[in-house]
Amino acid sequence: DSGVTQTPKHLITATGQRVTLRCSPRSGDLSVYWYQQSLDQGLQFLIQYYNGEERAKGNILERFSAQQFPDLHSELNLSSLELGDSALYFCASSRGRDRVGTEQFFGPGTRLTVL
Amino acid sequence: AQSVTQLDSQVPVFEEAPVELRCNYSSSVSVYLFWYVQYPNQGLQLLLKYLSGSTLVKGINGFEAEFNKSQTSFHLRKPSVHISDTAEYFCAVSSFSGGYNKLIFGAGTRLAVHP
Numbered sequence: 001d002s003g004v005t006q007t008p009k010h011l012i013t014a015t016g017q018r019v020t021l022r023c024s025p026r027s028g029d030l031s032v033y034w035y036q037q038s039l040d041q042g043l044q045f046l047i048q049y050y051n052g053e054e055r056a057k058g059n060i061l062e063r064f065s066a067q068q069f070p071d072l073h074s075e076l077n078l079s080s081l082e083l084g085d086s087a088l089y090f091c092a093s094s095r096g097r098d099r100v101g102t103e104q105f106f107g108p109g110t111r112l113t114v115l
Numbered sequence: 116a117q118s119v120t121q122l123d124s125q126v127p128v129f130e131e132a133p134v135e136l137r138c139n140y141s142s143s144v145s146v147y148l149f150w151y152v153q154y155p156n157q158g159l160q161l162l163l164k165y166l167s168g169s170t171l172v173k174g175i176n177g178f179e180a181e182f183n184k185s186q187t188s189f190h191l192r193k194p195s196v197h198i199s200d201t202a203e204y205f206c207a208v209s210s211f212s213g214g215y216n217k218l219i220f221g222a223g224t225r226l227a228v229h230p
Contacts, residue, residue: 002158033218043205043220056215090158101147101166101209104218106158 003027004107006091012113018079021110025072025093031055032074033094033104034066038087049074050097081114088112117142119208121221129229130198136191136224138206147209148189149218150180154202162204165189176200201228 003026013019025032034046036059045058049068060066063081068074078085088111092104122137140146147166151159163174170182180191189206206221 002160004158042222045218048215056217058217092159099216101164102216103149103161103164106151106160108156108158 002105002107004091004093004105006089006107006110008110009108010111010113012115013081014115015081015083017081017114018077019081019112021076021078021089021091021112023074023076023091023093023107025074025091026105029093029095029105030072031094031097032068032072033092034060034074034076035090035092036087037090037109038084041087043090046076055097078112083114086112086114117144117146117208117210117217117219119206119219119221121204121206121224123224124222125225125227127227127229128196131195133194134192134196134200134226136204136206136226138189138191138221140187140189140206140208142187142208142210144210148180148182149207149209150174150178150189150191151205151207151220152176152202153205153223159205162191196226196228198228198230200226202226 005024007022030051033048037043046060048056066076088109090109091107094102094104118141120139149164150162165172165182173179203223
């Protein structure tokens with residue numbers, strides 16, 4: 001158990017819909033990262049938040065957004081969903097902002113299926 | 116730009132046999148290297164990491180990896196595998212570029228241990 005929790009575990013929805021994925025980092029971790037894992041794209045970094053502020057952006061679509069709240073939990077919002085958004089979404093957390101070589105601790109993931 | 120290539124998408128092996136999972140990276144700056152394991156229906160877990168110092172790194176569950184700067188490789192090895200080692204293994208490189216620390220993953224190698 002990494003200490004990172006994600007809800008829900010599974011989510012099934014229809015195209016065009018909007019969903020929210022939730023992540024609680026390990027106690028004391030200030031950085032939260034979101035990743036998307038799909039068969040064709042592999043594991044891709046989406047976005048990082050540090051202590052409530054957006055820190056870095058990766059391959060995140062404009063239809064997707066995220067935020068980190070004062071209690072440090074984070075939410076990833078996916079809107080106007082398409083079939084291709086079906087994937088496993090991971091949240092990870094780390095202690096600091098982004099010191100190189102810092103270990104990231106991963107949650108169990110949310111499996112999103114768009115029908 | 117940094118990239119990670121895992122040379123084998125699948126590696127089948129018999130129980131108690133040795134295994135090597137290959138990883139090559141490309142980077143023009145200092146690199147920090149990681150191996151993560153993903154068991155079925157779980158998140159990623161850190162196996163080991165190389166930040167500096169000895170090029171032979173020992174990790175959990177009997178795994179080790181050797182950093183080879185001249186060959187830009189970070190291959191993962193285990194002298195005798197168990198059925199429970201069946202999982203997907205990801206090599207990742209961490210480096211600071213574009214103003215933030217990025218963790219870039221390879222495509223993964225699926226290790227299948229057979230009795």
